[in-house]
Amino acid sequence: MSAPEAATNSATASLPDDTFVSDASLRPQFFEWLCRMGDNALILGHRTSEWCGHGPVLEEDIALANTALDLIGHTQMWLGLAGEVEGEGRDADKLTYLRDAMKFRNLLLVELPKGDMAVTIMREFLFDAYHHLMLSWLAENSKSPRVAEIAAKTLKEVSYHLDRASDLVVRLGDGSAESHRRMQEAMDLLWPYCGEMFAGDEIDAAMSDAGIAPNLDDLQTGWDAAVRDLFDEATLKMPDQGGFAHKGGKQGRHTEHLGFILAEMQFLQRAYPGATW
Amino acid sequence: MYAQLVKSDALKSREDMSPEERAFQDRVDNGEKIEPKEWMPEGYRKTLIRQIGQHAHSEIVGQLPEGNWITRAPTLERKAILLAKVQDEAGHGLYLYSAAETLGVSRDELLEKLHSGNMKYSSIFNYPTLNWADMGAVGWLVDGAAIMNQVPLQRTSYGPYSRAMIRICKEESFHQRQGYSIMMKMAFGTPEQKEMAQDALNRFWYPALMMFGPSDKDSVHSAQSMAWKIKMNTNDELRQKFVNETVPQAEYLGLTVPDENLAWNEDKQGYDFSEPDWSEFFEVIKGNGPCNRERLGARVKAWEDGAWFRDGLNAYADKAAARRQAASVAAE
Numbered sequence: 174m175s176a177p178e179a180a181t182n183s184a185t186a187s188l189p190d191d192t193f194v195s196d197a198s199l200r201p202q203f204f205e206w207l208c209r210m211g212d213n214a215l216i217l218g219h220r221t222s223e224w225c226g227h228g229p230v231l232e233e234d235i236a237l238a239n240t241a242l243d244l245i246g247h248t249q250m251w252l253g254l255a256g257e258v259e260g261e262g263r264d265a266d267k268l269t270y271l272r273d274a275m276k277f278r279n280l281l282l283v284e285l286p287k288g289d290m291a292v293t294i295m296r297e298f299l300f301d302a303y304h305h306l307m308l309s310w311l312a313e314n315s316k317s318p319r320v321a322e323i324a325a326k327t328l329k330e331v332s333y334h335l336d337r338a339s340d341l342v343v344r345l346g347d348g349s350a351e352s353h354r355r356m357q358e359a360m361d362l363l364w365p366y367c368g369e370m371f372a373g374d375e376i377d378a379a380m381s382d383a384g385i386a387p388n389l390d391d392l393q394t395g396w397d398a399a400v401r402d403l404f405d406e407a408t409l410k411m412p413d414q415g416g417f418a419h420k421g422g423k424q425g426r427h428t429e430h431l432g433f434i435l436a437e438m439q440f441l442q443r444a445y446p447g448a449t450w
Numbered sequence: 451m452y453a454q455l456v457k458s459d460a461l462k463s464r465e466d467m468s469p470e471e472r473a474f475q476d477r478v479d480n481g482e483k484i485e486p487k488e489w490m491p492e493g494y495r496k497t498l499i500r501q502i503g504q505h506a507h508s509e510i511v512g513q514l515p516e517g518n519w520i521t522r523a524p525t526l527e528r529k530a531i532l533l534a535k536v537q538d539e540a541g542h543g544l545y546l547y548s549a550a551e552t553l554g555v556s557r558d559e560l561l562e563k564l565h566s567g568n569m570k571y572s573s574i575f576n577y578p579t580l581n582w583a584d585m586g587a588v589g590w591l592v593d594g595a596a597i598m599n600q601v602p603l604q605r606t607s608y609g610p611y612s613r614a615m616i617r618i619c620k621e622e623s624f625h626q627r628q629g630y631s632i633m634m635k636m637a638f639g640t641p642e643q644k645e646m647a648q649d650a651l652n653r654f655w656y657p658a659l660m661m662f663g664p665s666d667k668d669s670v671h672s673a674q675s676m677a678w679k680i681k682m683n684t685n686d687e688l689r690q691k692f693v694n695e696t697v698p699q700a701e702y703l704g705l706t707v708p709d710e711n712l713a714w715n716e717d718k719q720g721y722d723f724s725e726p727d728w729s730e731f732f733e734v735i736k737g738n739g740p741c742n743r744e745r746l747g748a749r750v751k752a753w754e755d756g757a758w759f760r761d762g763l764n765a766y767a768d769k770a771a772a773r774r775q776a777a778s779v780a781a782e
């Protein structure tokens with residue numbers, strides 16, 4: 174129950190003063206950036222939750238549900254703050270349930286179908302390695318106290334996600350011939366979607382200039398090293414670094430998959446507008 | 451009740467017992483807990499394995515009807531609560547398989563029996579969850595019925611089972627409350643929501659009554675289980691208690707229990723109510739419920755699709771052990 178508790182705590186505890194939250198000049202960029210943070214957690218949480226009841230072994234089923242639960246909790250915090258910054262009365266639920274695909278700002282990586290456990294674990298690792306670096310920077314350096322506070326809370330859980338995913342990548346990569354093959358295939362499938370994490374645009378530049386968020390180039394160096402080291406240990410090959418990356422999610426141009434996620438996720442709110450649940 | 455129609459031995463009279471059996475029965479009668487390595491009659495062990503196994507299977511199959519709505523939960527909070535609840539059920543499965551292991555049967559053996567159809571799970575999970583109010587009805591009625599049985603089982607004679615039940619009951623009562631909280635939102639919500647709530651009650655009422663198993667007069671093997679304190683109350687006692695507690699809750703919600711014969715009986719200080727359709731119950735047990743194929747199919751698919759994953763982890767563990775061995779040899 175860590176996620177709902179964390180969300181309740183964040184709503185009731187006294188919040189630090191944060192001039193960025195009411196800074197009209199930065200509002201559109203800050204809002205966009207917060208949606209990126211929240212939507213990544215939401216969509217990856219959704220994909221992870223699809224495993225619930227279908228995991229390969231009971232302990233794994235529980236761990237995946239736990240991870241999904243954490244990510245839904247993170248969504249409540251990031252999108253809650255996004256709604257506050259936007260100042261138009263939208264809360265985390267309204268942003269989750271009443272935006273269409275082109276308004277979503279998550280990375281393409283997190284919306285790809287869950288695939289087999291190799292794809293699920295590999296994606297979790299690739300994203301967590303980025304997510305962990307991002308949150309660590311935000312918790313320590315962000316000039317927005319509200320952002321730093323959410324980052325510090327979520328970092329505890331994401332550190333665990335990263336440990337768990339890293340451990341499994343090594344075990345499965347250096348496991349049986351079959352598990353090795355599947356992990357390598359998962360990596361080959363997901364690799365072209367990793368570049369988007371570090372492809373900065375004017376929103377990232379504005380956030381970095383304001384001292385709210387890091388320069389993505391700086392994160393990439395750490396990510397490259399972490400991935401390379403783990404892959405060595407897992408006996409997996411780094412895919413050819415052509416430098417090509419599928420992009421667009423951060424700006425609202427998604428794969429065909431997101432529409433189906435939303436059709437499912439938003440069904441009740443769309444079918445029964447105005448009801449409370 | 452998550453264990454229905456558990457096969458057990460006919461009741462043995464005291465005269466027919468061996469000295470060991472008599473001493474065992476005395477311990478049970480004195481309220482002592484039986485622990486894993488202690489002597490126990492073979493029938494006691496076998497019945498417990500069947501009952502705990504069936505309960506464990508019910509927990510993991512029971513993840514599926516609620517898991518069906520996780521991706522469609524209508525708010526982030528409801529989604530988080532539902533995820534936590536379904537995860538709890540997986541956790542209950544884990545405690546119970548562990549309790550069964552103390553009786554000498556592995557989790558893999560029990561799962562093999564589930565997958566091959568040689569062990570059952572509760573009939574309730576073969577019914578579909580068709581609208582969001584079902585998430586309320588499952589918590590309120592299904593977990594509510596389960597609690598009726600599980601609260602007394604906290605005092606069951608077998609130590610590991612009793613301790614698992616104590617942990618499980620804490621979470622189950624929370625589940626029931628969250629189910630009822632969904633029912634309140636739905637029953638007091640828009641006309642469409644109230645319609646969903648009534649529809650959920652209509653569909654889950656009789657299957658929930660079936661969870662207690664057939665009527666005592668048709669349930670021949672409970673006497674031995676009750677003497678062993680594996681079963682603490684009769685099916686009909688528990689069903690009556692459930693109806694007595696649930697009917698006022700339905701009234702508070704403004705919902706109608708789908709039973710024309712339901713009436714308060716002053717003499718027995720309980721409700722009179724209609725029996726469920728037992729022919730439907732036996733069809734569901736035989737495999738002809740609305741979702742038997744999907745439920746068992748989903749469990750088998752998860753297990754088979756996960757084979758490479760489990761094999762991969764085992765292969766790594768073997769390699770790592772070999773490497774440690776080689777390193778310690780080299781160090782010597």
